[in-house]
Amino acid sequence: MKIKLFFQNLSKCLLLILSIFFTVQSFAAPPENRIDGPIGKGRCVISNLIREEYCQKLRKLALETNCINHNEYDSLVKYHSTPMCDRDYRLVSWCPCDINKINSDFNFDLDNSDIK
Numbered sequence: 640m641k642i643k644l645f646f647q648n649l650s651k652c653l654l655l656i657l658s659i660f661f662t663v664q665s666f667a668a669p670p671e672n673r674i675d676g677p678i679g680k681g682r683c684v685i686s687n688l689i690r691e692e693y694c695q696k697l698r699k700l701a702l703e704t705n706c707i708n709h710n711e712y713d714s715l716v717k718y719h720s721t722p723m724c725d726r727d728y729r730l731v732s733w734c735p736c737d738i739n740k741i742n743s744d745f746n747f748d749l750d751n752s753d754i755k
Contacts, residue, residue: 672711694736707724719737
């Protein structure tokens with residue numbers, strides 16, 4: 640009788656631990672690196688207005704809110720980019736920061752853009 644009660648309590652405990660583990664993992668940022676390279680010109684039109692200091696704050700906030708993981712944070716620093724997270728703290732995109740620090744491939748002329 641005591642053995643049966645022991646196994647019932649053990650199974651309840653294991654089920655609780657597993658459910659807590661999977662709940663925490665479901666809210667964490669994915670472990671892989673979703674940042675596969677710098678963004679091409681034109682995707683983030685307003686990005687040349689974002690200064691590097693503000694990008695650092697956005698990257699730090701995205702890391703703290705689990706929008707990105709440490710690997711993605713390092714990639715964003717490498718590419719001088721900032722993450723764009725939605726209000727549920729999911730990574731939607733990333734955009735280049737201070738345009739003067741990025742390759743000349745990212746030259747974007749706002750005067751000739753479709754946005755007026």
